[in-house]
Amino acid sequence: MLFDERGPPVSEPTPGSGPSEPGDSSASSPQVGPSETHPTESHTGPEAGTGEPPLRRRSDRHKDHKHPWLRRGGIAVAAALAVILVLSVVAYVKLTGNINRIDITEALGKRPQKQATTDVNTKLGPMNIMVMGSDTRAGSGNDKYGSSGSISGARSDTNLVVHLSADRKSAVVVSIPRDSMTKAPRSCSDKEWSPDTGVVRQWNANFTLGQEACVIKTFEGLTGIYIDHFVVIDFRGFQSMVDALGGVTVCTPVPIDDKEAKLVLPAGKTKVNGKQALGYVRVRKTVGDGSDISRINRQQAFLSSVVQEATSSSLLLRPDKLFRFLDAATHSMTTDSDFGIGNMRDVAQSVARIGMDQIRFVTVPIEAYPADKNRVQWAPAADALWEAIREDKPLPGQKPPPGTKTPTPTPTTSEPLTVAPNLIRVRVTNDSGAAGLARQAAGALEVQGFRIQGYVNGTGVPGKGTVVRYGKGMKEAARTVAAAFPGAKIRQDDQLGSTIEVSVGQGSKDVVEVPNRIGNKPIPSPTVTAPPVPTSTVTIKARTANQDICS
Known part of the structure; x- marks a missing residue:
């Protein structure tokens, strides 16, 4: 009871x-x-x-x-959660407010198509970020490093292209020598350009002439690599980021005493603060051979040390330290309008999950520039590097991360085709280098009922095989188009509308009849053949993030 x-x-x-x-x-x-x-x-x-x-x-x-302290404890937990929530919102607003964002979409003009596919597991595509170090002499003591002379405004001191693989298992950081002589748009305001119509210009002049947009436009035109985001960080941001980490260890084989860089370091390993680190990555005259390549090698070793420091200090697991680091970084940061704190957090978390042995630092392969011994130009081997990034493949000579699956072409005729050719608009681009190939492919499609919207030459960057790209809701139409090209790959591109884009590159096969073609007019006999895909024996030398910084 x-x-x-x-x-x-x-x-x-x-x-x-x-x-x-x-x-x-x-x-x-x-x-x-x-x-x-x-x-x-x-x-x-x-x-x-x-x-x-x-x-x-x-x-x-x-x-x-129920003891009073238990009730008080529950209230305290709720209060703490509320405080954390408020602080998180405040931190987000503060960090967001630190960043200077600009929209350069219109200034970029015509851009390359994305060639890599979305990863099945992550549901993400690869990401390419252009990082530009600005050596502006304006304000905040930036003119203390090096002689400003008659130079005004901002220059691009360092350019890095950060490539995150679609499976987020690897990352490649490519350094572009600022003394590189490359083709570039005649005017940074040109909406469209190709290396065939460009002029030769020193790489870091692009930033001076047209800032971020000119750098990205030049890079995309030369490589065919689509840049998803960009970040510009000036001297102040670099220095503050190092201080927020609590310093970074560097290693020099000889003592450094450079008055211009305001740097004095003993031989061996030294933990440097932000001011010293800035001098270390910029010094050229009193260490190494004085070349930009020697400086890049030092910068890559420094970046390896930064990754090691951030990992050993559990930066992402320390909210206070992470906030100081992000606050320092964002205070002197300019990004595109779509690259916010949330995107940066996702990138940081992605990189944190990548093994340090799968973060690689490389330099664009270069050779002497015949017209000026003090300058360099990109070597032919650079094409293999850009191709690996375009197609999200391992670097030439490097093994893929464990568990990585090699993508296979999308089947095009294993299932019945559901969209008739006369309901499909097609544009053909010639990326093979063989004149007339796009016109020939367009003619072979047109006699089968496809509605041809045009055929054009590509950017001059060779492609491999045939790639059929489609926008949202157009996959079935793309399958019909791909059925006309043996071995074609199908890739979704959300930037496209209702027109199917076809790229015919090296090794592309001649157009064949599709099962549901319209009419019976024969396909014209081909007179142009795509060149074969060249066999590459290139090996790209890379430095991994876990490598000894003294090596």
Whole structure:
């Protein structure tokens, strides 16, 4: 029996009967009020008639014996969560407000198509970020490093292309020598250009002439690599980021005493602060051979040390330290309008999951520039590097990360085609280097009923095989187009509309009949053949993030 504290005992439900719900007609006993007693109930046990306090329900005993400190603890936890939430919002707003964002979409003009596919597991595509170090002499003591002379405005001191693989298992950081002589747009305001029509210009002049847009436009035109985001960081940001990390260890084989860089370091390993680190990555005249390549090698070793420092200090697991680092970085940062704190956090988390042996630092393969011994130009081997990044493949001569699956061409005719050719608009681009190939492919499609929207030459960057790209909701139409090109790959590109884009590159096969073609007019005999895909024996030398910084 259970006893109610307010009065006489109340009958305990019989086992298995369960509680009576309001309105339940199966309840067998009338409700007993405070002044009522059940006629058949008797009092037994030590409590009956003894004046002992009645027994209490378990739930009541639990409620009454809850200690005040437990209640206070619950309130404290709720308050702490509220504080954390508020601080997180404040931090997000502050960091977001630090960043200077600009939209350069219109200034970029015509851009290359993305060639790599989305990873099946991550549901992500590869990401390419152009990082530009600005050596502007304006304000905040930036003019203390090196002689400004007659130079005004900002220059691009360092250019890095960061490539994250679609499976987020590897990353490549490519350094572009600022003394490289390459083709570039005649005017940075040109909406469209190709290496065939460009002029030769020193690489870091692009930033001076047209800043971020000119650098990205030049790079995309030369390599065919689509840049998803860009980041510009000036001297102040670099220095503050190093200080926020608590310093970074560097290694020099010889002592450094460089008055221009304001740097004095002993030989061997030294942990440097932000000011010293800035001098270390910029010094050219008193260490190494004085070349830009020697400086890049030092920068790559420094970046390896930064990755090691961030990993060993569990930067991403220390909110206070992470905030200081991001606050320092964002104060002197300019990005594209779509690259916010949320995107940066996702990138940081992706990189944190990549093994340090799969973060590689490389330099664009170069050779002497014949017209000026003090300058360099990209060597033919650079084409293999750009191809690996375009197609999201391992660097030439490097093995893929464990567990990486090699993508295979999308089947094009294994299932019945559901969209007739006369309902499909097609544009053909010649990326093979063989004149007339796009016109020939377009003609072979047109006689089968496809609606040809045009055929054009590509950017001059060779492609491999045939790639069919389609926009949202156009996959079935793309399958019909791909059926005309043996071995074609199908790739979704959300930037496209209802027109299917076809790229015919090196090794492309001649157009064949599709099963659901319109009409019976024969396909014209081909007169142009795509050149074969060249066999590459190139090996790209890379430095991994876990490599000894003194090596």
